[in-house]
Amino acid sequence: LYGVNGTAPSVFPPVVVAKQGQTLKVRLINDLQSVPSSASQEHPEVPFTNLHSHGVLVPTAAATDPCATHGDNIFVASNGPSTGEPCKPLPADSQHSGPEHGPAVLGQLQYRYPLPHDHPTGLFWMHPHRHGSSQTQVGGGMSMLLYVDPSQGQTRVQRRFDVKWLMLKDVHLLPPDPPSGVATRNIKYESDFCGRLAALSEEEWRLRRGTCNPKDTDDRTPSTGTWAFPVSGVVYPTITLRSGKPQIWRITNASADASYRLQLVVTSGSAASPRPLRMRVLALDGGTLDQDAAQHSGFDELVLMPSARAELLIDPCELEAGTIVRSHCVLPKSDVIAELRTLGLDTGDQERDAGDHWPAIALARVVLKGDRTQRARSMSPIRARALQPDRPYSPTPTDESEQNTISQSPRTETRLHTMQPGHEAQSATTCSPVPLPAGHVRVIRFGNGLSKTYWTHFGLLATSSRLELGENSVKLPDIDKDGIPKAGDYPSFGAPDNPSNLCIRYGSVERWVLVNDTDECHNFHIHQAHFRVSGIALVEGEKANACLGDRKAAKQFKTLHDNYPLPPGSRVVVDIPFTRPQQIGKFVYHCHILGHEDKGMMATVEVVL
Ligand SMILES: [Cu+2]
Incomplete structure (x- = not known):
């Protein structure tokens, strides 16, 4: 749980709203207590923690002195309060960690995040990023939202809407541990705790309001605990839309591991099966959709893997809750009652015992207020632009003609972002980039164990190949001939001389092919960078691609993402500009399913001048 500026720690701490060009200064105070081993389900909690600003393009600025001010540097951690001094470096031999963790301190950590003037506006978030503890700490509730507004503040269009923050984070609550009295979260919970995924009757949905019990017993206080799915800290809240006042929902999946498959359904009225409403998506994962994409972004359901975010336009007229006559909308006289649900999601094939099985939960009651006056309102088109500043951010364009080569062009040919004063990044070079073989692109393979015995092994294997990009195919002739590597061939984070730790020249725009060699979904995320998706190849079958949801259409989007889902067996081609000085x-x-990240599905990137 986080407390901010003196507020009590909460599952839903205050939202930080910053403007482009502003500098955010953060003091991290580590009040984590060691959990007694009797109450812990796995191992005693070692209270190392730190902070990461997800999706935010600021320098890592790793200070040599761990007590100095850092940028978005995850290679430093605090090991709890210090007596006397606000910050004291820990000797290297007492850090309980390998060199991959970086230095640690007792006491406070200082961070400084200078947002560039052209930083993308949108929804980001902050959470701890200590390798090995990410799942426990984020899953226990440690996260908060960060929104970047245009530098001139909210536009007139934005003020037309009511903004709702919907922070989704599941918490598994156990009864208090009798000897210690500590209420703990069972960190070994099973994703099928509430039973395997199946279609629910309306009666069963009523038993799933905000929580589910083990295998759906009616016992409200079972000894194995309850799994809660609060929305912004409240279990099954009511969200009310005043008539004629549309809302923007800013939704974040801040769960450590759980995926959501969101649907908004009308439950009032006499229909036996509720009707889904089309949701308008304006932004995904910190990237505003372009106008054309937003116009066609009517989604019946929206899949959010861990750390995914979406901004939705919730307008009763757009939702087809009203009657439309000649581009005017008339709302019904009486209220329409709807429900925001997650339909549940398999991230792997149940029959092959792969992946996780996230439950169906009724998340919130939604009241669309009626209009007794039956006034006809003129309808305005969807404006994703409403989220953007007047002068929009324009990313460095990638070279469309260079389909099969990474564009490691001379730096003079790549438009670089200018450095603003105070945004200096780390410049001490510790690696030198090794060019890929001629005509090759970088390939990142996601791997894990092939049997239950090796299930805890997760890793990333960086390699390279020529690329043959078709309409719906991604062929890698140099590696496809060798088949899928053995489970042990995917190095885990911290492995010595890890070939997946990359060294990249500042100024390059790299094309990466993300290859999911496993039977389950992963969610690709890279720090300090946004990327564009330029090709997707999927294995056949709707079930296999559940975690992609309606993003199947998203490959035409020009949107810059900081996350992207990788269905089992999929290949996703992304172009990543390393053209901002903040990236040095x-x-x-890594994979943003934090259980996978903690088990090693992560590697480093070093950008050098
Ligand atoms: Cu994963």
């Missing part, structure tokens, strides 16, 4: 330094790329 060392950071990580």
